[in-house]
Amino acid sequence: MGGCLGRESTDEEREILRSWQRSENKVRFLHARVVVLAEKTANAAAIARAIGVHVQTVRDLARVFRKQGLAGLEPKPRPGRPRKFAEKAAETLVALLHESPAEHGGDDGRWTLDTAAKALAEQLGLPSVGRETVRQLLKGRRHSWQRAKEWIRVPDPRYGLRKSGVSA
Numbered sequence: 001m002g003g004c005l006g007r008e009s010t011d012e013e014r015e016i017l018r019s020w021q022r023s024e025n026k027v028r029f030l031h032a033r034v035v036v037l038a039e040k041t042a043n044a045a046a047i048a049r050a051i052g053v054h055v056q057t058v059r060d061l062a063r064v065f066r067k068q069g070l071a072g073l074e075p076k077p078r079p080g081r082p083r084k085f086a087e088k089a090a091e092t093l094v095a096l097l098h099e100s101p102a103e104h105g106g107d108d109g110r111w112t113l114d115t116a117a118k119a120l121a122e123q124l125g126l127p128s129v130g131r132e133t134v135r136q137l138l139k140g141r142r143h144s145w146q147r148a149k150e151w152i153r154v155p156d157p158r159y160g161l162r163k164s165g166v167s168a
Helices: 011-021 026-040 044-051 055-068 087-097 113-124 131-140 159-164
Strands: none
Touching: 011 026, 026 044, 026 055, 044 055, 087 113, 087 131, 113 131
């Protein structure tokens, strides 16, 4: 009878679900996994545990698939302003923070949000990037701008050893 779906998928639907399971779109991937497992398994709680979602999510997706088919499972547009910066911007920013700020117009030893924003704008070819954008890009990557905040240049070759607590 189709597990907790209540109906069997057609061959065409199964083929589309297979392609969704290879998709980089997380919503399509999740919806496809739920439907494929729900076709074989009657226990929504077991499916929810296997995928890592709430049991009601499994029940809701099964109900939508039963009534509307794959059209009901298509990802819906999300409200709000679309993202302005892609993952490439965050990668570029993290790479910048691992360089000396002096190379990008900052003072000799300290990154600031303003300096990072200005350097990122130059790298991306934009007129400007805001401080909050820098903060949000790094937050999304779970990276702190303060990790790469200071660049200390000391002429003493043993400075690193002394700073780490290793004695010669």
